[in-house]
Amino acid sequence: MQDVGYFAPTELSQALKLLARFGKKATVLAGGTDLVPRINYYELKPEVLIYIGGLGLDYIKKSGQQLVIGAGTPIAKLLENPLVAEHAPALVEAARQHSSPAIRSVGTIGGNIAHASPAADLVYPLMAMDAKLKLVSAKEERLVPIQEFFVGPGQTVLKPSELLTEIKIPAVKGKAVYLKLGKRKAQACSIVIVAVRLELEGKVCKAARISLGSMAPLPLRCAKAEKLLKGKAVDAALAARAAEAAVGESSPIDDVRASAWYRRKAGTALVARALAQAAGLEG
Amino acid sequence: MKKKGVGLCNVLHPSGNKGAGDPSQAAIQLRPDGSFSLLIGASDIGQGSTTILRQIAAETMQVPIENVFCSNFADDFAPQSHGSFASRVTLIDSHAVENACEDLKQKIRLWASDIFEASPDDIEVADNKVFVRGAEAQHSMEMGKVGDAVNWGGSFLVGTGSWQPDVFHPHDPETGAMPAVGAISFGCMYAEVEVDTETGQIDILKTSHTWEVGKAVNPLLVKGQINGGLGIGLGMAVLESSFPEYPGLDNAPVTLGDYAVPTFADYPQVSLVGICEVPHPNGVKGAKGFSEGSTNAPGPAIMVAVHDAIGIWIDHYPISPERVLRALEAQAAKG
Numbered sequence: 001m002q003d004v005g006y007f008a009p010t011e012l013s014q015a016l017k018l019l020a021r022f023g024k025k026a027t028v029l030a031g032g033t034d035l036v037p038r039i040n041y042y043e044l045k046p047e048v049l050i051y052i053g054g055l056g057l058d059y060i061k062k063s064g065q066q067l068v069i070g071a072g073t074p075i076a077k078l079l080e081n082p083l084v085a086e087h088a089p090a091l092v093e094a095a096r097q098h099s100s101p102a103i104r105s106v107g108t109i110g111g112n113i114a115h116a117s118p119a120a121d122l123v124y125p126l127m128a129m130d131a132k133l134k135l136v137s138a139k140e141e142r143l144v145p146i147q148e149f150f151v152g153p154g155q156t157v158l159k160p161s162e163l164l165t166e167i168k169i170p171a172v173k174g175k176a177v178y179l180k181l182g183k184r185k186a187q188a189c190s191i192v193i194v195a196v197r198l199e200l201e202g203k204v205c206k207a208a209r210i211s212l213g214s215m216a217p218l219p220l221r222c223a224k225a226e227k228l229l230k231g232k233a234v235d236a237a238l239a240a241r242a243a244e245a246a247v248g249e250s251s252p253i254d255d256v257r258a259s260a261w262y263r264r265k266a267g268t269a270l271v272a273r274a275l276a277q278a279a280g281l282e283g
Numbered sequence: 284m285k286k287k288g289v290g291l292c293n294v295l296h297p298s299g300n301k302g303a304g305d306p307s308q309a310a311i312q313l314r315p316d317g318s319f320s321l322l323i324g325a326s327d328i329g330q331g332s333t334t335i336l337r338q339i340a341a342e343t344m345q346v347p348i349e350n351v352f353c354s355n356f357a358d359d360f361a362p363q364s365h366g367s368f369a370s371r372v373t374l375i376d377s378h379a380v381e382n383a384c385e386d387l388k389q390k391i392r393l394w395a396s397d398i399f400e401a402s403p404d405d406i407e408v409a410d411n412k413v414f415v416r417g418a419e420a421q422h423s424m425e426m427g428k429v430g431d432a433v434n435w436g437g438s439f440l441v442g443t444g445s446w447q448p449d450v451f452h453p454h455d456p457e458t459g460a461m462p463a464v465g466a467i468s469f470g471c472m473y474a475e476v477e478v479d480t481e482t483g484q485i486d487i488l489k490t491s492h493t494w495e496v497g498k499a500v501n502p503l504l505v506k507g508q509i510n511g512g513l514g515i516g517l518g519m520a521v522l523e524s525s526f527p528e529y530p531g532l533d534n535a536p537v538t539l540g541d542y543a544v545p546t547f548a549d550y551p552q553v554s555l556v557g558i559c560e561v562p563h564p565n566g567v568k569g570a571k572g573f574s575e576g577s578t579n580a581p582g583p584a585i586m587v588a589v590h591d592a593i594g595i596w597i598d599h600y601p602i603s604p605e606r607v608l609r610a611l612e613a614q615a616a617k618g
Contacts, residue, residue: 100546181482181604184522186548262483262605269481 005048012055015163016138022048023160029053030072031107033099034115057110057165060084065171071110071164075122076101078109088169090125090176090195097121097180100187110164113149116156119214121180124195126167127211127221128176134166135159143168147211150218174199174207177274181266183257190214191258192267198278203233210242210275214257215250215267222246225271234279236272243271284480287488288592291473292583296576299371299448299465306447307372308362309379311340311351311387313441315434317411317427319344319387321353321380324364325372330574331504332372338500339377339567343384345409346426362443370572373500374465377567378446387442394433394440395424448565466563468573469495472580474551476588480611483604485521485589487549492580493557498569502558505573509556512577518545520582521601 005022009015019026027046029035030053038044057072060081067087069078078084078095085092098104098112098121112122113133123146132143135158146167149156158164176197182188193213199206208229210222225246232238252263299305310322321340327333333353341348358364364376391413392403399406399422401415414423424432433440454461475489492509499505522543562569582600590596595610 181484183543184546184549186546188543259605262608265608266482266604273481 004046006051007048008051008054010054012136012165015050015052015055016136018050019163020138020161026050026160028163030111031074033103033107034111052163067169069109069167071108071166073109074105075107075109075112076104088125088129090128090178091122093178094121094125109167113167114156114158114164116150116154118153118216118219119190119193121190121193123219124193124211124213125176125178126169127219128195128197128209129169129172131167131169133164134168135162136165137161147219147221153217172197175278177277179270179274181270189257192263192270194267194270194274196271196274196278198234198275200234200279205229205232205234210246210271212246212250212267215247215252215263220250222249224249234275236276236281239272239275239279239281242275243268246271286478286480286592287475288478288588288590289473289475290584290587290591292471292580292587294470294576294579294583296370296468296470296573296579297464298374298468298572299369304447304450305365305371305375305465306445307364307376307379308443308445309376309383310362310441310443311380311383313387313391313430313433315430317425317430318350318352319346321351322357322361323353323376323380324358324361325367325376326358327355328367330367330508331501332367332376334504335373335500336376336380339380340384343381344388346411350411370575371465373570373572374566375446375448377570379444381567382444382446383442385442386444387440390440390442391429394438466497466565466571468497468571468576470573470576470580472584474581474584474588476585476592478589478592478607480593483607485602485607487517487551487585489553490551490581490584491555491557492577493559494573494577495559495561496573497563497566497571498560499558500568500570505558506556508574509577510554512574513554513581514545514550515578516581517549518543519578519600520585521603522549524601
């Protein structure tokens with residue numbers, strides 16, 4: 001690795017001061033599983049690295065009805081924590097299918113979100129569960145709904161002076177389902193990710209969440225498909241129509257992992273399957 | 284919908300060349316402490332050939348394998364071997380090693396005939412000792428003492444050996460026979476797959492993979508080779524592409540990490556391994572090479588199983604989800 005300025009603060013306030021001081025010159029280092037390869041192989045040249053592993057952001061707790069996860073929590077811990085298993089099983093499933101054991105033990109939930117890749121596994125169950133992100137700077141803090149966090153590939157609303165410190169997942173109704181297709185079964189960047197949640201009264205959908213990954217430049221919420229479901233009894237035919245509508249809202253591309261044609265085909269099948277599972281239908 | 288299918292295939296793999304000749308040489312020297320340095324030119328590139336050749340040397344010299352040292356980095360100065368390819372080292376270098384060991388044993392017998400004042404023909408090299416047959420109580424020396432005495436007696440004992448299969452001859456005009464290689468090994472693989480007809484994903488549920496290897500010199504290594512070959516063949520069958528920048532030149536890979544080789548999660552839940560032994564006349568103790576062949580079987584077995592599952596021959600590797608979906612669409616269009 002090239003020479004860079006390196007800071008490893010042990011207090012959040014120190015980290016925020018450093019961010020305020022260096023601004024755009026600073027790059028935040030957490031698990032490093034995305035950042036370090038980009039430095040070593042892809043010619044990223046940060047001027048200043050601020051390591052946030054010493055800030056005590058590694059925690060999972062209940063706060064009232066909310067599940068609160070520190071941004072520095074390693075992905076592996078999501079797999080073994082009973083609170084996450086109870087409150088957010090779809091997040092556990094996303095963590096299970098994330099990368100490989102070695103990467104999960106180092107990579108963090110905050111890093112997976114802030115890296116702002118449309119292929120980031122953990123983002124989608126969080127979108128399905130209306131999670132909010134706590135962004136903190138030396139001057140202020142704010143809560144941003146996760147679907148408003150992303151503004152472009154690798155780009156977020158995070159200001160240079162701000163740090164993502166916490167993920168808050170409210171107690172939501174209905175079952176959330178996470179499905180992923182990768183080129184292989186582990187250590188695979190996604191070809192298609194689907195996360196859905198259905199709030200049902202009997203069979204009637206009161207509210208729906210459908211999010212698609214690797215199908216657009218940004219993590220995508222499919223508003224039209226969600227609207228299509230609302231107020232209707234969910235059966236296989238409606239799930240299929242909603243799936244087509246959802247994929248109609250996406251804009252997949254040909255890339256090294258799959259063609260846009262394949263993404264649309266498989267994505268449609270996956271959304272229909274996820275909705276059927278969330279609605280408790282067969283399949 | 285998920286559809287299951289099964290497939291079976293028989294494959295073969297040649298062991299060693301023949302037409303242009305395929306020689307190997309070996310040397311083994313007695314060291315002053317009674318251990319041995321085995322010099323071979325074939326580098327072990329992970330297949331375990333150095334272990335196999337140490338086993339052959341230890342067996343022929345009648346000494347513990349721990350006393351046979353062999354560097355894998357000696358190919359700059361070791362005797363010539365045609366090398367590690369064509370699954371040839373077990374078949375061919377084993378002969379060279381065996382011949383070198385017999386040569387050294389004879390040299391030890393000649394040296395010992397002076398010491399014991401006996402005919403070389405009456406001297407045995409066995410049990411890590413040298414002794415006069417029938418007079419072991421009076422005339423016997425541990426190999427450690429032999430090495431020491433040879434050295435301090437101003438001698439140096441080295442055995443050399445070489446071997447190659449019969450060189451090329453034209454085909455027999457009556458039978459048409461023209462043995463082109465030193466030996467041929469045979470493999471058979473069974474695969475069970477599940478094809479998701481909506482996503483095109485293929486799950487390899489179970490495999491059973493057997494190889495006829497003449498003689499399994501090291502059964503654990505044979506099993507390792509078969510399972511390793513399964514991984515390589517599996518990658519070729521369903522994951523990897525010779526055109527990794529597909530579908531556009533913009534996506535050229537940057538590192539080997541961009542190339543999808545199977546992980547353990549992609550292996551079948553059940554992968555059975557079988558060894559069959561029919562001693563080959565060209566092999567030391569009947570052993571022949573096979574290991575590269577283990578990569579040949581998964582592709583056809585999986586291709587046949589996919590055909591069994593969905594009724595379509597997908598005759599291109601990799602049998603990718605996209606190829607499966609496109610084939611299903613074409614089939615549906617035909618009606």
